[in-house]
Amino acid sequence: MQFTTPVPIPKSSHSIDYASKxxxxxxxFAENMGNKLDYFKFQNTxxxxxxxxxxxxxxxxIHKAVRQELFSEKDVFYHNERWxxxxxxxxxxxxxxxxxLENLNSGIGNFHNALLESSHVIITLGTSWVYRKIExxxxxANCHKVPQAAFKKELLSVVQIKESLLEIIGTILTFNPKTKLIFTVSPVRHIKDGFVENQWSKANLxxxxxxxxxxxxxTSYFPSYEIMMDELRDYRFYAEDMIHPGSLAIDYIWKRFAETWISEDASSIMPEIDSIQKGLNHRSFNPQSEQHQKFLENLQNKILVLKSKYPFMEF
Incomplete structure (x- = not known):
């Protein structure tokens, strides 16, 4: 599948297993990797x-969550019939x-607990371009379709990004010294910024x-962007928009991530989970048949065996 020698990635000594959070x-792209962790039933937020x-x-x-700083009315605004x-x-x-506001503040509490209990925090950076509210x-973080005239577009410098990253790392590790941070750069190209501007943005990150x-x-670095650019140099690895990685690319980058970060014990369980997931998604032509009922019974037995070892798993 790859077109060049694979990007070398050292095996982590702090691997992710089913006890990890x-x-x-x-x-x-963080959503793509999060979906993979969810699919294979890791404890993931x-x-x-x-x-x-x-x-x-x-x-x-992250600062708000760690310090449990709640959102208030001054932090929200009404636009296009929504808050x-x-x-x-x-x-x-x-x-x-x-x-x-209630949802935002319950989210702060949940995020606070997730960071406190985490064994690994994976952070995927997408762009160096930001929008500053002029007023x-x-x-x-998001313009919410407020007219562009209300903002000034800026490119974060290497120094600004470095300072921000050091603040993120310091905040998380002071709060939870046992967690490991994995950084990566999203392979999604922000072409709306311009071809040159996208490369400039990624280079700064x-x-x-x-x-x-x-x-x-x-802290560690996982080369998602480099794998996409150097190993998967073909538009068949992109989605229909020719910008986002397609399912082939996501599967491949996940495979490289799993080889690097997922423990051998967890890797041995993942095929069984994959089999169960595919079984749950299977649609029988004859749901009432004896054969299908036996298939469902066998599937439930597999789930019960896994849940006896890992009670947190939900299918």
Whole structure:
């Protein structure tokens, strides 16, 4: 499948197993990897405040969660018949203000606990481009389709990103010294910024991460972007928009991640979980047949065996 020598990735000595508790944060590629962890029934929390593309957005929400700083009315605004916050993704927005604030603040509590209990935090950075709200001079996580004239677009420098990353690392490790941080750069190309501008953005992220990861303990770098660019150099690995990685690419990058980060014990269980998942998704032409009923019984027995070992697994 690859077109060049595979990007070398050292095997981690802090592997993820079924006792691990993972938090996956960042861009839409974080959702892809989070979905894989969920599919194979790892204990995982993915983007509790939705997709966040740049390091300053992640820094702010991590800071709020660790310190349990709740959202208040000053943190939300009404636009296009829904309540939004510039600190979270639009998927959380609601028509009812009270419910919206309640959801945000329960999310703070859940995220606080997830970080406190985490064994691994995976952070995927998407872009160095940010939007600054002119009225408040604050950099936002999401513009929520507010007119572009309300914002000024800026590119974070390597120094700014490095400072933000060091703040993220310090905040998380002071709060939970036992967790391991895995950083990666999203292979999704932000072509709307421009072809040159996208490469500039990714270069700033990669330069910052390499400096920080090599200078700090409990941090690692996984080369998602490099695998996509150097191993999967063909548009058949892209989705229909020719921008996002397609299912083949996601499966391949997950395979490389699993080889690096998933423990041997967990890897030996994953095929059984995959078999169960495929069985649950199977649609019989004759659901009432004796053969199908035996198939379902066998499937439930497999699930019960797994749940006896790992009670947290839900199918």
């Amino acid at each position: 993972v938090v996956s944060l960042g861009s839409c 993915t983007n509790p405040f939705g997709i966040l593309f740049h390091p300053l957005a992640l820094q702010k929400i 939004h916050s510039f600190d979270v993704h639009s998927e959380l927005s609601l028509a009812d203000k009270t419910t919206f 408040t001079d604050a950099i936002v 990669i330069s910052s991460l390499q400096e920080v990861v090599h200078a700090t303990e409990s």
